[in-house]
Amino acid sequence: MRDVAPQTPAPITDDELQALDAHWRAANYLAVGQIYLMSNPLLTEPLRREHVKPRLLGHWGTSPGLNLVHTHLNRVIRNRGQDALCVWGPGHGGPAVLANSWLEGTYSETYPDVGRDAGGMAALFKQFSFPGGVPSHVAPETPGSIHEGGELGYSLSHAYGAALDNPGLLVACVIGDGEAETGPLAASWHSNKFLDPVHDGAVLPILHLNGYKIANPTVLARLPESELDELLRGYGHVPIHVSGDDPATVHRAMAAAMDDALDRIASIQRAAREEGATERAHWPVIVLRTPKGWTGPAEVDGTPVEGTWRAHQVPLAAVRDNPDHLRQLEGWLRSYRPEELFDEHGAPSEQVLACVPDGDRRLGATPHANGGLLLRGLPLPGLDRFAVPVDKPGASLHEPTKVLGDLLEHVMRHTGDRRDFRIVGPDETASNRLQAVYAASGKAWQAQTLDVDENLDRHGRVMEILSEHTCQGWLEGYLLTGRHGLFSCYEAFVHIVDSMVNQHIKWLRVTRRLPWRAPIASLNYLLTSHVWRQDHNGFSHQDPGFVDHVLNKSPEVVRVYLPPDANTLLSVADHVLRSRDYVNVVVAGKQPCFDWLTMEQAKAHCARGAGIWEWAGTEDGTREPDVVLAAAGDVPTQEVLAAAQLLRQHLPDLVVRVVNVVDLARLLPREEHPHGMPGSDYDALFTRDRPVVFAYHGYPWLIHRLAYRRSGHANLHVRGYKEIGTTTTPFDMVVTNDLDRYRLVMDVIDRVPGLAVRAAPVRQLMEDTRLRHHEWIREHGTDLPEVADWTWTG
Known part of the structure; x- marks a missing residue:
């Protein structure tokens, strides 16, 4: 030294x-x-x-x-x-x-x-x-x-x-x-x-x-x-x-x-x-x-x-x-x-x-x-060059955050001379599949280096320290002085900065009312290694509640996005990196995930924030749906689509609508959040009187809290994380929390008038499959073949 x-x-x-x-x-x-x-x-x-x-x-x-x-x-x-x-x-x-x-x-x-x-x-x-x-x-x-x-x-x-x-x-x-x-x-x-x-x-x-x-x-x-x-x-x-x-x-x-x-x-x-x-x-x-x-x-x-x-x-x-x-x-x-x-x-x-x-x-x-006075827009490219091809829904898989890593590498590379973009995180950039950025910039490091070290760079702009507080503080200081950045973190441990983000949200809310303060780049979180794919690390790594914390805060400042696949993640990332004066929380998986939407479809879906996936349901335009299956999050989306497929197979006369929600604030009324839906739009999407079975990424009561004033709230049944976790198989995580496809089918049968008796054999089959799953994983240590090898057939 x-x-x-x-x-x-x-x-x-x-x-x-x-x-x-x-x-x-x-x-x-x-x-x-x-x-x-x-x-x-x-x-x-x-x-x-x-x-x-x-x-x-x-x-x-x-x-x-x-x-x-x-x-x-x-x-x-x-x-x-x-x-x-x-x-x-x-x-x-x-x-x-x-x-x-x-x-x-x-x-x-x-x-x-x-x-x-x-x-x-x-x-x-x-x-x-x-x-x-x-x-x-x-x-x-x-x-x-x-x-x-x-x-x-x-x-x-x-x-x-x-x-x-x-x-x-x-x-x-x-x-x-x-x-x-x-x-x-x-x-x-x-x-x-x-x-x-x-x-x-x-x-x-x-x-x-x-x-x-x-x-x-x-x-x-x-x-x-x-x-x-x-x-x-x-x-x-x-x-x-x-x-x-x-x-x-x-x-x-x-x-x-x-x-x-x-x-x-x-x-x-x-x-x-x-x-x-x-x-x-x-x-x-x-x-x-x-x-x-x-x-x-x-x-x-x-x-x-x-x-x-x-x-x-x-x-x-x-x-x-x-x-x-x-x-x-x-x-x-x-x-x-x-x-x-x-x-x-x-x-x-x-x-x-x-x-x-x-x-x-x-x-x-x-x-x-007054960093907004110095702020320059990021050199964000067109998304088509990074998009994954989707010939038909569910025919291929990609790791969404790895796909995002290619976009971030481009941004890092093209801000190399400007040096106004950084990625921070607590030792998890590669773990979260963003390692492509190392081709543009290594990890900042001024201390001793050894021959076995990789990607350390005295002039690097990727910053890792195993202190979420320090990562948050670095990024806040960077943004407040007129630059851009992204905080990548395991979902369960971002709670460490609950209080810090609270202070930043308060800061932004006040500055919105100060005309002399120029808008700054948004504070963007990428939360991955999330609750449903922490089956290997166990209960300690399973907590999706940061979203609840953030959505308690000033509605003019906070935004929460749950893109269901790689292309929607690209679209959301492009949006949040362009935005100003927000705290954006993006929850996305790093494990292989089915590709559902083309890039153009993803852009349109993200712009809406919530919409009907007509190809996934069984509506033909002649009658209203009997039930709405809704999802927010990548794993819930897969389970809803698998449930829709089971309903199509076993109850072909049932009219099912599938709705996907990317922007959680869309569930709020317009008067409570700038992204909220007018009542007429919400009713058109979810109906006023039909049962809605909603599979949600996090704690289910959040969805009830967001939608409690809606006309159809009495018909809303939400499945999500119930604080039940362990080291187990991926599918067992959804089963133990009653978010699995078989449980969703049972929920539909229980809630659609007239189905309880007519579809009793189907319900029994779903229950038997859940029991068979329980025995299978304890003998084989892997998920049922029909789950592990499942694909969307449409």
């Missing part, structure tokens, strides 16, 4: 120190004002209780440290002409980042009604954590942000995702010491093993240790500095330590640390880009130790506050009712000497703005934090 010789940065001058301190004091003043004040922003009159908000919300404890980082980032960005982005990890750091955005002018440019004057300052203060205002954390509404500061653990993986394929970008990432205790954050330290110093930008982690969470000390803050130093060096970083509580001393140390860190980064990149260095580098990390609630009240009512957990939120909580607290608040605000920081109109002084960069280099104005 390559280290960089330390340099001795030139110390800042006294004038620089005073300017930095002025900016920092101004930001601290604005942060306190946002938490407490709703009027009298410049303290032009003595502070009274009516100037104070009736509900005090917000977090002061982390704000002074964040303000310090922002101030010093401004300095190095301005001095070096550096393009930069900052990811603010500590929860509820909104007061600080909003304060700095207002100071540099980007907030007023984004929201002209919050001007950079006394009136605008009053508006900035009042709107914070106030009805109709802005959240207390760094949120989509905050210019320059790509990271929601509410749920903790994802800042560093977001930062690395932003740096990928951004060679000129510095991504600073402030990690709170509470956040540093989370599992996702701990895993994301390893992202430096995947950062290519030639084609990627740099990430500068800034570990901010102020000692406490809400009510407890933090682990890393209580480690001896030597032990923490060893931990960070073990992660592959060079720690640069800054600590203290004297502002002048800390300013000088922080300026030196920033210069040292950026000099090291420049040296690493120069060695890789100009000198051909290939050793993995030690990247710098700044460890910043300052008191929690620094510069705030030292004591309140005789109890220590500054430097303790009591500074976490609102140090003075009874300002409106306690005159002593009111006086203490006024003294606190005046301690920043606002008359030196703002002119009589409320504008920041020249000294405050001396370190602020210009134009798009301001942290709140960087286009990298």
Whole structure:
């Protein structure tokens, strides 16, 4: 691993120190004002209780440290002409980042009604954590942000995702010491093993240790500095330590640390880009130790506050009712000497703005934090060149994800110069049959390689790490800064990122309402190795519930697709890769699957989202169907078609309609989801009064939940996964969950009026076949020959 010789940065001058301190004091003043004040922003009159908000919300404890980082980032960005982005990890750091955005002018440019004057300052203060205002954390509404500061653990993986394929970008990432205790954050330290110093930008982690969470000390803050130093060096970083509580001393140390860190980064990149260095580098990390609630009240009512957990939120909580607290608040605000920081109109002084960069280099104005401004469409080819031939339904088999791999290889190859498309996943690209992409790009890897390794590439754009959290964070950061990607994952284990996708969906929902945020590429999941073909791995690998989780979320953002064969998967993939501002979940198998539709049929079927497969049913146009057999998912589709074939054979007079659903949201009413069907369309497809036997890929109650308001819901019977699984044969998985073709035929007989008696022998035959299956697999270890060798005969 390559280290960089330390340099001795030139110390800042006294004038620089005073300017930095002025900016920092101004930001601290604005942060306190946002938490407490709703009027009298410049303290032009003595502070009274009516100037104070009736509900005090917000977090002061982390704000002074964040303000310090922002101030010093401004300095190095301005001095070096550096393009930069900052990811603010500590929860509820909104007061600080909003304060700095207002100071540099980007907030007023984004929201002209919050001007950079006394009136605008009053508006900035009042709107914070106030009805109709802005959240207390760094949120989509905050210019320059790509990271929601509410749920903790994802800042560093977001930062690395932003740096990928951004060679000129510095991504600073402030990690709170509470956040540093989370599992996702701990895993994301390893992202430096995947950062290519030639084609990627740099990430500068800034570990901010102020000692406490809400009510407890933090682990890393209580480690001896030597032990923490060893931990960070073990992660592959060079720690640069800054600590203290004297502002002048800390300013000088922080300026030196920033210069040292950026000099090291420049040296690493120069060695890789100009000198051909290939050793993995030690990247710098700044460890910043300052008191929690620094510069705030030292004591309140005789109890220590500054430097303790009591500074976490609102140090003075009874300002409106306690005159002593009111006086203490006024003294606190005046301690920043606002008359030196703002002119009589409320504008920041020249000294405050001396370190602020210009134009798009301001942290709140960087286009990298509004990635849709930089986004280019993918070079997606026509699908016919990748389509599988289908002379007639069910006559051939292909592995759908393997077919998709050829399309993704084309996209990867044709974005080689642009470098704006990546595939991420937890060690499963080849397992999920997408290995064709390796012909265009190997797997990103900066650590040691051995002769037996395959497809590792220092400049690769396929990324695998056995941490779903890190994969998700990388991809989110990549998308939010204007690029495209795909997350391929085993279906059962994508649940690990349930909470992360929830946060991303919330982010997208809010940005839809912010006209200044340009649309970004959708977050696309390919879930494969799914529940019905995890017969070899067993119960632990069988869980189709991610779809349920996603469909609980904002309907304008979420989409779920279950393509039944290779060509429909190609059509769906083409659609989702072109889409913007969505979270798309695509569930598709990797095992050999029957080909049902030609490419043109697949495109039309996917455009409809749900439709009748006339060739599979027995309708002739003379009468309505007696029953509707519906399917969503590849294995359910095969079982429905096998059931339809059995009905055609044993009950030829029965009129059967076969319906296939690709887009699950089509089952919802139009008023509940943009893809929902009007009632008339739903009734025409499923009928108003005929029994519907629906074979679904996942948990059956989801279909009931989606369709509960439909006129024919009382006639809807759904079969799906019933949380019964084991290591067994593929067909036994559907039998044990009552999704098999024989059970579906029995369901039809049980539900079509008049069939129970007339078709009793057929029902008994189906039941006997299920019993024979049970005995057969226990003797032979394989599925019944009529199942294993089944083909569609039409």
